[in-house]
Amino acid sequence: MRIKKHPILGSLEKKKEVNIVVDGKMLKAIEGEPIASALMANKIITFRKTRITKEPRGYFCGIGLCTDCMMIVNGVPNVRTCITPVTKGMKIETQTV
Numbered sequence: 001m002r003i004k005k006h007p008i009l010g011s012l013e014k015k016k017e018v019n020i021v022v023d024g025k026m027l028k029a030i031e032g033e034p035i036a037s038a039l040m041a042n043k044i045i046t047f048r049k050t051r052i053t054k055e056p057r058g059y060f061c062g063i064g065l066c067t068d069c070m071m072i073v074n075g076v077p078n079v080r081t082c083i084t085p086v087t088k089g090m091k092i093e094t095q096t097v
């Protein structure tokens with residue numbers, strides 16, 4: 001879900017849509033938006049699982065401090081998705097750590 005019209009910020013401006021692949025599934029995202037925003041817009045809220053208990057983690061601080069949103073992006077682990085912008089064709093995977 002995306003907020004398309006906000007009472008203070010106004011309407012969401014049109015931006016370029018791109019495809020990303022998340023755990024093998026192709027999804028639409030807006031180029032330049034944080035990966036975490038794209039995932040939540042596609043109803044994905046689990047970004048990683050803890051190593052020992054496999055508990056789900058997702059968006060928490062939103063400013064790159066807590067590491068709860070870390071995922072594997074284009075083969076690189078520990079990418080904080082709340083501060084990493086979407087680019088065309090990105091491959092994103094749930095991380096277990």
Ligand code: FES
Pocket residue numbers: 058059060061062063064065066067068069070080081082083
């Ligand atoms: S949500 Fe805390 S670092 Fe991304």
